[in-house]
Amino acid sequence: MKPIAIYIHIPFCIHKCSYCDFNSYAGLDHLTMDFCEAIKREIRGVRELEREVASVFFGGGTPTYLKAEQLNSILNEVRDVFPVTKDVEITSESNPANSDMERFEVMRQGGFNRLSIGVQSFDDRILRIAERRHTSEEAMTAIAFARIAGFENLNLDLIFALPEQSLDDWRASLLRVININPEHISTYALSIEEGTRFERMHRNHALHQADEDTELEMYEMAIEQLIKAGYEHYEVSNFCRAGKQARHNLTYWLNDEYLGFGPGAVSYLDGRRWMNEKRPASYIRKVKDGEPLAIQDETLSPAKALSETLILGLRLRGGVSLKSIHDRYSIDPLERYSGLIGNLISEGLAELNGDTLRLTHKGLLFSNDVFIRILP
Ligand code: SF4
Known part of the structure; x- marks a missing residue:
């Protein structure tokens, strides 16, 4: 692991x-x-x-x-x-x-x-x-x-x-x-x-x-x-x-797993993401009383986890391997996003080298717009 x-x-x-x-x-x-x-x-x-x-x-x-x-x-x-x-x-x-x-x-x-x-x-x-x-x-x-x-x-x-x-x-x-x-x-x-x-x-x-x-x-x-x-x-x-x-x-x-501790901290483990109570005084009281801390809790569907992995991976200048995403979620990102990935490439916002998708310089300047388009 x-x-x-x-x-x-x-x-x-x-x-x-x-x-x-x-x-x-x-x-x-x-x-x-x-x-x-x-x-x-x-x-x-x-x-x-x-x-x-x-x-x-x-x-x-x-x-x-x-x-x-x-x-x-x-x-x-x-x-x-x-x-x-x-x-x-x-x-x-x-x-x-x-x-x-x-x-x-x-x-x-x-x-x-x-x-x-x-x-x-x-x-x-x-x-x-x-x-x-x-x-x-x-x-x-x-x-x-x-x-x-x-x-x-x-x-x-x-x-x-x-x-x-x-x-x-x-x-x-x-x-x-x-x-x-x-x-x-x-x-x-x-x-x-x-x-x-x-x-x-x-x-x-x-x-x-x-x-x-x-x-x-x-x-x-x-x-x-x-x-x-x-x-x-x-x-x-x-x-x-x-x-x-x-x-x-x-x-x-890389959308890998992490644990967060403290008020408002977010954790992501085993496909589940949750956020702790945000207010420090309530957080302290809940810990003392042994009450559950999570105020938001969701289990991510493979499709949602895939889109987040794609968005986060595109933040890296080395780009993101579409094959590794496919292996991880058993969903082919090229099939799921075929139209969108094609559009990003033809608009000069992204490029595909082998199985690696990465933002171009223009894509970097408008990265937030690109990420919004990938959101499920
Ligand atoms: S208020 Fe505190 S956490 Fe927020 S930017 Fe200033 S120093 Fe950082």
């Missing part, structure tokens, strides 16, 4: 950023201790599963909102319950606002071997608009601390098409990140999500965001600059140095 991935959701943040619709909350300090006990109990609850684990990812929220010792004790619980592969990847997200040397050193000693730092922008003006609670200088300090603490595998997150961000601003951020030379870079376009401050500003016409053409230009600039700097563009929004793909995220893109 293939090893699985484990996701740990830490829902706490110092402040809600303007664009954020993640399951994260500010002002819940009083819950952190009970939360740590609850999540460890949830992990212990699957002791009988006996699956090997190839990656553990602490995301959020802001994992580094917790003390390093608390993160290590959750990680220890994972290692107690699951056998891990020899080269297991153990990542924590980190916000420059909660990044200090001692914390990183304790985490490194505790077994974390990869950090993903939410830099988002190197422009303080734009960071303020996004209500990030750190400056670009603090991000640089966090990166330096991570290196000194011994993290040899770093991801830096950047967002483009942020309000009031020009092409020149974006170019400057790209040059800064190239200069820092992390092993991995993620660059996502800002998306305006319901319930966020940016969405309210957008409704009131108070958000000065890049238009669609500029956003595409920014995306193409990222691809061009990062490839020129020697990065491999291996996924729609992700770039890495040779061999430094995010193993944890590859689990998602």
